[in-house]
Amino acid sequence: ADDNSWNERSNDAKDIADNIDEAKANKTAKNKIKLTESHIGESIALNIDADVAGSSFDNMFGFVNIHNLNYSTPQEDYLIDHIQIKAEKLSADNNFFSITSDVLNGEVRGNVGLMAIWPSITDQLARHIPIFIKPQSVSGNFNYDYDFVLTDAPIMHNFIKENYSIPEPITISGSVSSANNEMQAQINAPKFMYSDTPYDDISLK
Numbered sequence: 261a262d263d264n265s266w267n268e269r270s271n272d273a274k275d276i277a278d279n280i281d282e283a284k285a286n287k288t289a290k291n292k293i294k295l296t297e298s299h300i301g302e303s304i305a306l307n308i309d310a311d312v313a314g315s316s317f318d319n320m321f322g323f324v325n326i327h328n329l330n331y332s333t334p335q336e337d338y339l340i341d342h343i344q345i346k347a348e349k350l351s352a353d354n355n356f357f358s359i360t361s362d363v364l365n366g367e368v369r370g371n372v373g374l375m376a377i378w379p380s381i382t383d384q385l386a387r388h389i390p391i392f393i394k395p396q397s398v399s400g401n402f403n404y405d406y407d408f409v410l411t412d413a414p415i416m417h418n419f420i421k422e423n424y425s426i427p428e429p430i431t432i433s434g435s436v437s438s439a440n441n442e443m444q445a446q447i448n449a450p451k452f453m454y455s456d457t458p459y460d461d462i463s464l465k
Contacts, residue, residue: 301333302331302332302333303332304329304330304331304332305330305332306327306328308325309324309327310324310325317374317375318373318375319373320347320374321347321348321349322346322347323346324344324345325342325344326340326342326344326345327341327342328341329343338415340361340362340413340415341362342360342361343360344358344361350369355369355370355371355374356369357369357374362411362413363411363413364409364410365408365409365411366408366432367407368404368405368406369406370402370404370405371402371404372404373400376400377406380438383438384436384438384441384443402436402437403437403439404435405433406432407433408432408433409430410429410432412427422455423456424452426449426451426452428449428451430447430449430452431446432445432446432447433446448463449462449463450462
């Protein structure tokens with residue numbers, strides 16, 4: 261397959277989805293992405309190696325390897341060595357997604373498309389705690405399990421301005437069923453620091 265280079269692209273999710281739809285297989289790209297107005301003065305540079313196929317971003321399967329992601333702000337540069345995203349179709353109604361990175365590692369299994377994972381989670385949260393979370397526009401029936409491990413990384417503190425640290429990884433696992441309007445979650449944080457106050461053995465279910 262031919263190599264493509266995408267330069268000075270918006271990081272809008274639809275633009276990225278359209279770019280990947282056009283690529284579809286065995287691509288190596290060096291990207292320089294312009295961020296939205298709220299992040300003026302910041303930039304992202306990264307190398308991408310992808311082997312993907314599908315009719316749309318939500319039905320795309322294969323893998324994407326991101327190497328040497330450099331996120332620059334006027335104050336600091338952040339580097340993530342490697343991010344790998346995999347998507348597999350196990351059966352007609354059963355998909356598997358995984359992410360491996362310096363910051364987040366996890367898996368999602370079940371009846372859900374890639375682009376519906378986050379909206380379906382926030383939609384279920386909004387049904388149970390609407391005072392804190394606005395409902396997401398999401399259609400379809402979802403039934404899947406998820407497991408994630410979150411580690412501390414300097415780049416996260418650029419987006420989450422709270423004074424916190426994660427000395428030991430936090431595990432998050434559970435399931436989502438839109439047909440039954442149910443969401444289960446279990447969070448385990450062996451050590452957590454917030455506003456210089458240590459919290460040990462946090463477990464929420």
